[in-house]
Amino acid sequence: MSETVYENHLKGEYAVENGEDSLIITSSSCYRMKEETLSLIDNLPKEGGKDFFLKAMSEMGIEKAEAIFDRLLAIDALRPARKKPVRKLLLSLIRPDLRLIPAAWQEKFFRAARLAPVPGRLGRNSGGIFFLAAAGVLAGLVVSYSGIYPELAEISSGRPQTFQMLALVLLGSVIHELGHSWSAAAAGIGFRPVGFSVYLFYPVFYTNVSGMEKLSAKEKTAIDLGGFFTQSAYLILLLGLWYLTKNLLFLETVRWMSLIMLFNLNPFLRTDGYWLYKDARKGFGDNKYARRLHYLYLAAFALFSLYLFRYLYLRVGSIYALLVSVWAEPSVLLSEGYKIVLGFYMLIMFFMGGARRLEETRQEWLELKRQKA
Structure with a gap:
């Protein structure tokens, strides 16, 4: 029997420091540890068997190395090395999870740009953050959908600037x-x-902001x-x-970004609006009016889930019909075979998305039951 390999x-x-x-801070989690534990982690090897870690601790002059090893396992500082079977590799292709901008890079950039935040001042400036956030959303919506700039209606998706607009929208995200x-900093x-x-x-950029439990309500909202x-x-x-150049590229980018910002306010998906609602509700504790509002929220959450399932059902049906039509004409495979690949990919994505939504709905129900208990 082979020895278990552990990873640091x-x-x-x-x-x-906190x-x-x-x-x-990792891509998906946040670990709170004492300074001496952090120093130990940094000095231990990256990977190896239990005896290898015990030897490394002994060489550092650490007594009771085995007890410390067990403690590191208990707090998840050490864990069995994760194998990557074919199933996980396939899932990583279908649902990638990429770290684009490490936290250390951001700290260096903001310090070099003299924009580094001062810890502790966030709660006091939460009102200004809310004002600017609301001002930008409202300005974008007014410009984009009030009709005061009819030039927007004339913009075609086939314009040469489409790629530039997409780049600006992605930069905004x-x-x-x-x-x-x-x-958070x-x-x-x-x-x-x-x-x-x-x-x-659907594809998303995301930021792991776990570890907010000890922050004030104002800081969480900010x-x-x-x-x-x-x-x-x-x-x-x-x-x-746009005002300076009159280039409609900037105005069209504003319109798309306004839609994305509205989408991010949706409280029935795991977007910013969802976490805003969750953090605000925790601030009210067991207030009976907040509890009644939460029941209405859960009912709306369930209805939105039904809407999503209906959307998925319709899209799966149309993709299946497309695959059947392409498969029925073998000659089409040479020119449009990519549709089969994309069709299968979307089918898998829709089924996985539907399963995850069922799990989210179940979690909301379990949370309600825990609150009643």
Whole structure:
């Protein structure tokens, strides 16, 4: 029987001081540890068997190495090395999870740009963050959908500037996530890596902001709104560029970004609006009016889930019909065979997205039962 191999998966990860402890921040988690534990993790090897780790601790002069090894396993600082079977490799292709901008890079950039946040001031500036976030969203909506600029209706998706607009929109999405990360650092819990993945069945940029349990309600709200704060500043900059250049590229980018910002306010998906609602509700505790409002929220959440399932059902039906039509004409495979590949990919994505939505709905129900108990 082969020896179990353990990995020191926190070694080299970004860490920040938080009171008497340190926070180690990964792409998906946040670990609170004592300074001496962090130092031990950094000095232990990256991977090896139990005897290998015990020997390394003994060479550092550590007594009771076996007890410390067991403690590191208990707090998940060490864990059995994860194998990557074919199933996981296939899932990583279908639903990638990429770290795009590490937290350490962000800290260096904001310091060099003299924009580094001062920990502890976030709660006091939460009102200003809310004002700018709301101002940007409202300005974008007024410009895009009030009809005061009829030129927008004339913009065609086939214009040569489509690629440039997509690049500007993607940049705005990254700036949104950097806003969450900057706000987390301003609250004293460190910068957070920005990643890319797939949520349900659509691609998303995301920021891990776990570890907010000890923050005040104002600080949590400011972190939830941090993305809108920076994205609104970017949107206002685009409006200024349009005003100076009269280039409709900037105006069309504002329109798409306004839609994305509205989408992010949806409280029935795991977007910023969802976490805003969750954090706000925790602030009211067991208030009976808040509890009644939550029942209405859960009913709306369930109805939105039904709408999503209906949407998936219709899309699966249309994709299946497309695959059948392409398969029935073998000659079409040479010219449009890519449709089969894309069709199968979308079918898998829709089924996986539907399963995840069922799990989210189940979690909301279990949370309600725990609150009643």
